[in-house]
Amino acid sequence: MDIVLGIRTKDSVIIATSKAFTRGISILKDSDDKTRTLNDYNVLAFTGESGDTTQFAEYIQANIQLFNMRENTEMNSKAIASFIRQELAKSIRSRKPFQVQTILGGMNKGEEPFLSMIDYLGTRVDMPYVAHGYAAFYTMSLLDHHYTKDDTLDDGLKLLVMCNDELNKRMPIDFKGLNVKVVDKDGVRAIDFDEFTAAYKASL
């Protein structure tokens, strides 16, 4: 599991995850989706120990959907982040901890866009842009330099193109491209990032 990053803009949250699923010396799949949609306005991206990742993410997904059914309302992003954090905090001191790093992106109705990263220890931090693993080493400095609070979704995607270019240029592995999800006032949707990149580069 490799690239997992998120960018929060003025009106949306962008989550990007690598498409390659590698086991040992083989890339078993080049269209892997390292996210789960928790509810209409929240998406969870994950990376870490194989098996633990999907099991944990689906456990969280089931719990968020249960809340929805019981309370007849969707859980908001901050509450979801708190819930995930506590589950990971309980997990770290259990017999077999979940070795999972997560990024939660969401934008509930009437609320500001929300982006948070929670690691396997239960450390939660809410930030304008986040990344786990080696991706962070290459992208954080780029985002520190170019990110502004007034970025729109389009600006955010252009930042992501910059990040993708840098990762392709310097990372010693082929991660088979990025799966990009956007959360905005219309909910969670996947976007064709290759198409966006091509169109953006052609316009330069």
Next chain:
Amino acid sequence: MLLGTMAGGAADCQFWETWLGTQCRLHELRNHERISVSAASKMLSNLVYQYKGMGLSMGTMICGVTPKEGPTIYYVDSDGTRLKGDLFCVGSGQTFAYGVLDSNYKWDMSVEDALYLGKRSILAAAHRDAYSGGSINLFHVTEQGWVYHGNHDVGPLFWEIKQQEGSFNNVEA
């Protein structure tokens, strides 16, 4: 009817895939409906996940054709990974098989060509990987179930293919 492949620990695969067969039959009896490949593969992956860290060694592919899913393959391994895909090679010789498979595979190839390619890929692995070989069992999975296409001993098969195809030129006849 579903088919499961076994790589890794023979006992683990055999035992738990037999168990899986039992659970699938129970599903049919309880629900009056054939189990989906997705559900069957998830039963196995959830089971092995419970034993994670305790030493199970399994690399399997759960294959089947159902009306609601069409032809489907799920890769399931003992660290709890479950992946849907069109093409997988599993085991110590997987990389060798990938080489032959990837270079000749087409989504719309005929069943006859696919059977040959599958056999040829395993032969490639059997030749190069010290821990692969013996014989090849070929199966074609349809909606009605699996169709067995024989057991092929690698010993004579290698020389047949070498002559027929004109390949393996690094080996003296």
